[in-house]
Amino acid sequence: MLNLIQHLIVLMKKSIYTLLALLLFHFGFTQNPNRVYQSHNEENGVFSVTTNDGKYMFQFYSEDILETTFIPNGENQNLNSHAVVLKPQNIDAKYKYVGNVISYSSKSLSVNVITEPFQVSYSYQGKPIISEKRGYYKSAHQPMEMVKGNIIADETEKIEFNLTPDEVLYGGGARALGMNRRGHRLPLFNRAHYGYETESKLMNFTMPIVASSNQYMIHFDNAPIGYLDLDSKKDNTLTYETVSGRKTYQIIAGNSWYDIIENYTNLTGKQPMLPRWALGNFSSRFGYHSQKEVEATIAKFKEEKIPVDAIILDLYWFGKDIKGTMGNLEVFRDSFPDFEGMIARLKTQGVKTIPITEPFVLTTSKKWDKAVQKDILAKDSIGNPARYDFYFGNTGIIDIYKPEGEAWFWDIYKGLADKSVAGVWGDLGEPEVHPNWVQHHTGTAAEVHNIYGHDWARLVYEGYKRDFPNQRPFILMRAGYSGSQRYGMVPWSGDVNRTWGGLQSQPEIALQMGLQGLAYMHSDLGGFAGANLDDELYARWLQYGVFQPIFRPHAQEDVPSEPIYRSEKAKRLASFAIEMRYRLLPYNYHLMALNHIEGTPLMRPLFFEEPENIELYTYSKTYLWGQDILVSPVLEAGLKTQEVYFPKTANWFNIETDEIIEGGQTKAIELHPAYIPTYVRAGAFIPLAKTMQSTEDYDANTFQLQYYHDASVKESEREFYFDDGKTANAIEKGMHELLEFEAEQKGAWLNIEFEAEIGDNYNSEAKQISLTIHNIQKQPKRIKIDGKKLEGKYNSEYKTLTLDVVWDTSKEKEIRIKLNK
Incomplete structure (x- = not known):
């Protein structure tokens, strides 16, 4: 031997x-x-x-x-x-x-x-x-x-x-x-x-x-x-x-977790860019019973000045009752007499409309006879339409594997899109009830069960690509398969209980799914199931939602999911969280672009940051939102402090107070009712938008830029992606710009440079930037922008320096600050 x-x-x-x-x-x-x-x-x-x-x-x-x-x-x-x-x-x-x-x-x-x-x-x-x-x-x-x-x-x-x-x-x-x-x-x-x-x-x-x-x-x-x-x-x-x-x-x-996920999403497909409004606040519940209720809800958001970008209609849009109507899939005019006018009026207010659909056609629905006649349903063992009972009634299921079934289903979606519906909600796509004896065009229930939601999303995605090629689809579904991200699927974590236990499992679920290519996994904020009216739980769940991919409070109607119908305290805390969500829009939009280009998840476990730290491989209580924001959701009632681990790869700024914490330690953090512990990596640039009522009001050419200066970071560079927020395949079409910000400290001088890469078909406009540099201990001795002296605004209490910068992106911009030691 x-x-x-x-x-x-x-x-x-x-x-x-x-x-x-x-x-x-x-x-x-x-x-x-x-x-x-x-x-x-x-x-x-x-x-x-x-x-x-x-x-x-x-x-x-x-x-x-x-x-x-x-x-x-x-x-x-x-x-x-x-x-x-x-x-x-x-x-x-x-x-x-x-x-x-x-x-x-x-x-x-x-x-x-x-x-x-x-x-x-x-x-x-x-x-x-x-x-x-x-x-x-x-x-x-x-x-x-x-x-x-x-x-x-x-x-x-x-x-x-x-x-x-x-x-x-x-x-x-x-x-x-x-x-x-x-x-x-x-x-x-x-x-x-x-x-x-x-x-x-x-x-x-x-x-x-x-x-x-x-x-x-x-x-x-x-x-x-x-x-x-x-x-x-x-x-x-x-x-x-x-x-x-x-x-x-x-x-x-791969050489890193980022490489592995990029390789896996190269194999199974990259997530297309969502429309920008998908990063906004959704009004959603089970459910809105009428057109009057829908419009009154959005009016209340406007009255309370709480931003909102979309409203989701559950099954009452096609029927008065929960049971017996599934499969109608056409507007119930008794409750929605002017459905098209409602959508148009909401659209003028910057609010998109998204109705629910399901793959089940009940024998009591308006479309049963037509579905049988068109032969678009899955079969039983002798070739008849498969029929079985479940919660909503006696049903058949659309055979999306049969060309006629796919075409029939897409015609319904095309009709809705023609009415200016902005997205698709596909529910019960496991499929929820799918007996083993059911036969589909390409195989048995056992062979297609786990890919039914996947191919349902494909049907919708390919339909949009064919008939609405310039529109980015929004496809909300709760079931799918490996690679469903390439069809633009936005999954959610199902009917979670409205309890602290329900909240506690959500970071883990989202982190795991991001690791498996599905970067937009999110939860019904506030929890879905049960009649628990707990304002602290509701506020903490929405605060977590600021740093999860989709911000969508949703619940059974026993308890309101919308902040406008909650107590004054809950409404105030929710409003603060929603405002933070909107202010982060340019940062979050870059995360969307990174996911599309590289497959990188928006939520990232800390072992991505420290792969050699074996204790982090089972840790989900704190995570990274993008590269530079560290988040620790509050997952228990009545806590006054919470232990947070700070990765050793950086020092970390408290996003609210600017307190700097050295990385590589676990620290007890005092909690605040208005926000969860949130920290920014030293050396990071974070772009922030102005407040807005919906993303329709967003101005990508005017923003704040926060730079978190720290002596431990001698050089730092970040880039942020911008486009019109709606054109499909904007990157491939050259309809975008990439703004690059670089900081370098040499001796007493802090140098900051702006540079832009402009797509061939993008009309870049001058940027109005309010640049705030954190952790400047004294009034600087000298400030120059492109060689010209500037005073700037120094805040001695918060140790920040703010400069108003107008930037023509066709030219580089140089800012030189001589620090006062």
Whole structure:
């Protein structure tokens, strides 16, 4: 053995591969003992390994993404992916066969096959990341009680892997389990959980994704229902399990968490830019019963001077009653006699209208006979429209997989868009009730259940792209699949209980979904379910909502969700939070652009900042909103202080008081009823908008720019994206500008420079900027802008310097400040 190790060390020194590490990694594990290597081949960018029971096929999509497919004997390769849109790139993959180890590698990612005993393992930059245990196999289905009637099979197909003992695991879609999901067997079956709080093992939006604290992801590229077992038996085993379908998975790696998410969203698609108004405040409840109620609500927002950008209509827009009317999907004129006029009047006030839709057509609805006649419903086993009962009545479900069903459904959306409806709300898209015996055009309920919401979003997105190509769609849905972000889906976390427990699970859910590509996961602010009238809870939830992707209070009508109908105290606190949300619009809009370009989530766990800090891998009580804002939501009643961890990568300014806290410590912070602990990274530039009643009033050419000067940051640079907020594909069309701000301290001089990159088809206007520089301890000795002296306004109490700057973006702007020590 010593000679073998010495030989391997020599090979490593000659850079023929890190085989020692790989073999040592392998020695700790075992593969399926019945799998026997027979041969291998490399052809046209695909590396294959034939065994006694099937064939492995390995293909790189990029230097950091490798796909593995196992095709059992007697089966053909299934190329149909619902998640992947990236085409395999032509990379310079290297093949090596040394001893009994076959390696197929990009510059950074490698699959290593040991021929005897058979073993498949993966490494990134020479470091082992994961290996197959038994790999693919079949065995008896072990049903879970919670999905006993939903996941039905005698036998299931599995792919099994080895885990290292200390890995923290994320993924599986939206769940409330704590950040570390290891130790759970998770059903992959989209299903609503009404009134959940701190724990929900199964929710509306499941995904076959696992991310590891060892900085890799596995995406199981298969649509049918099943399970993810994240070491539930405590034997260091990860298992993907399905009732049918592909035996395909992708390994996604990267040098940082940001790289991994960018690679994953390259694979499954980037989120398109939302319309800018989507970052504003929504008026939403279950529900507004009439046109009169809708218009009175918006009038009340205007009267109270609380900003609002959209109103969401629940199912009363198409019927008077909750039950019996679903599927009408046309305006109920008794309650909304001038629906089109209402939308037009709201639009002139800067308020968009978004009605709910569902994929169910009740047998009592106006459209049942037409749906049957047009043959657009899913079928039963003998070819009749599938009918079954659920809460809202006896129903069928639209078969969106049938071309006629897709066209019929889109015609309804097109008709609404023609009435100037600004967005789509798709509810119950799990689908909420979806019996196993239902047959769709392309497969069984089990095969399409988890992708129904995904393809529903696709239907809407592609319809807008085809018929309204210049409009950015807004698509609010609560169920989907891997890659649903590319269809512009904005998911929410379902019918959460209106309790402190309900609030406590929300940061975790949003952070986990951002990690899995769905960056716009958000919650019904204030909570949805129950009649809990708790103003402190309501205010704290809305304060958290300032720093979650979509600001949408929503609730059952037992308790008002809108701040205008709450107590004076709650209304005042909510108004303060909403105003902060609007002031952050230019910062938040840049986060939207970053997500579109790079896949970067808006909410980011702190282990992104300190990947070497293992304690942060299970921490969600404090997170980053974008790169530069640190947020610690208040999640318990009656707290006077709260412990906050400050990442060691920076010093942090209290956004309200300018107190500076040194990074790398946990500190007890005194709480304030009007806001949650919020801090800005030293060296950051933060653009702030003026107050507004809706985003229609937003002026992108006039803003405040806050620079958080600190001696610990000698150089700092930030950029912010601007466009008209509504044109689809503005970046691709060159209809945008990127404003760059740079600060550098040299000796006693603080130099700040402005520079702009203007798209070829963007008409950039002069900017009126009120620049405030924080942490200037004394009145500066001298201030120059483009070489001309300026006085500026120095505030000795807050230690800030404010300069009014007019900037022609076709030219660079230079500001020089001589500090007074």
